[in-house]
Amino acid sequence: MNPDLITLIDLQRLDDIIRGLEAEVLSLPQTISRLEAELAGDIQAVETCKKNLDENQKLRRRRESDITGHRDKISKFKDQTIEVKTNEQYKALLHEIEFHEADIRKTEDQILAEMIDSENLTKSFREAEQTLGKERSRIQQEIAQATRRKEEDAVKLNEVRGQRAAIQAKLSLQLYEQYERIARFRKGQAVVVIDDTSCGACHVKLRPQVYAEALHNAQILTCASCGRILYYAPSVASEAATA
Ligand SMILES: [Zn+2]
The missing domain is CATH 1.10.287.1490 (Helix Hairpins)
Structure with missing residues (x-):
């Protein structure tokens, strides 16, 4: 990750x-x-x-x-x-x-x-x-x-x-400010887990390409709809699949 x-x-x-x-x-x-x-x-x-x-x-x-x-x-x-x-x-x-x-x-x-x-x-x-x-x-x-x-x-x-x-202190100023800005606009919720194939906060479905990239958790991706930072957690995805 x-x-x-x-x-x-x-x-x-x-x-x-x-x-x-x-x-x-x-x-x-x-x-x-x-x-x-x-x-x-x-x-x-x-x-x-x-x-x-x-x-x-x-x-x-x-x-x-x-x-x-x-x-x-x-x-x-x-x-x-x-x-x-x-x-x-x-x-x-x-x-x-x-x-x-x-x-x-x-x-x-x-x-x-x-x-x-x-x-x-x-x-x-x-x-x-x-x-x-x-x-x-x-x-x-x-x-x-x-x-x-x-x-x-x-x-x-x-x-x-x-x-x-x-x-x-571990984050660059730029990334920290991005986090803070999103948090300020989104009631403190800047980072969300992907829920099935959608943003875990606004529930808008991710574009297939974004989703495919998100699965690797290799880069900082944001939701195109709400701007929150997204990450993939296999346990959450499997819970959603069995629910
Ligand atoms: Zn969203």
């Missing part, structure tokens, strides 16, 4: 790795923020459930103290009935007592409804706590993993960029 072609294939391989690593390095902070938001959501859910439960209990305590207030008044009115002079005064007191008794019944019904609510709220609170308990360790683990991955990627990128510089 043409030594320049080997170098170009190597360069493409390293650039693919670099592009993958760069994309991952860029996406990892987003992954981490997404995970942090997920955890914050789980914590928030527990806090909301706790707040709802606290409010329910506070409301019930207030209603119970309301009932005590009504009972105090009723007993005061009952005491007064002993001292009343007229039937009208007596009736007025009875009316007051009935009014407070009705209020007690109404408040007791509300308390009962809130006790039922409280059971559901307690259940939701426990469930939210369980979810948080389970999710917290998973999310924290994934955040740690993503953080570690980011550091590993940075080290690997440095290493691969070093390898790339060494490989680039």
Whole structure:
């Protein structure tokens, strides 16, 4: 195989790795923020459930103290009935007592409804706590993993960029610039393997003469349609033939 072609294939391989690593390095902070938001959501859910439960209990305590207030008044009115002079005064007191008794019944019904609510709220609170308990360790683990991955990627990128510089030095400036130009126009894909008898990227069929020459990998050939550098790999051709 043409030594320049080997170098170009190597360069493409390293650039693919670099592009993958760069994309991952860029996406990892987003992954981490997404995970942090997920955890914050789980914590928030527990806090909301706790707040709802606290409010329910506070409301019930207030209603119970309301009932005590009504009972105090009723007993005061009952005491007064002993001292009343007229039937009208007596009736007025009875009316007051009935009014407070009705209020007690109404408040007791509300308390009962809130006790039922409280059971559901307690259940939701426990469930939210369980979810948080389970999710917290998973999310924290994934955040740690993503953080570690980011550091590993940075080290690997440095290493691969070093390898790339060494490989680039093997090419003539002219050939390297040709590679770079194609890569720039073709989303980083400058060197492609021949797929059956077509360009592996744009899939335009090669002219028979170009194909025949390409089989030797003896010179740098480009696709007449997309301009990418072509090479022949027997394994790819046989895979295509059996597919
Ligand atoms: Zn092509």
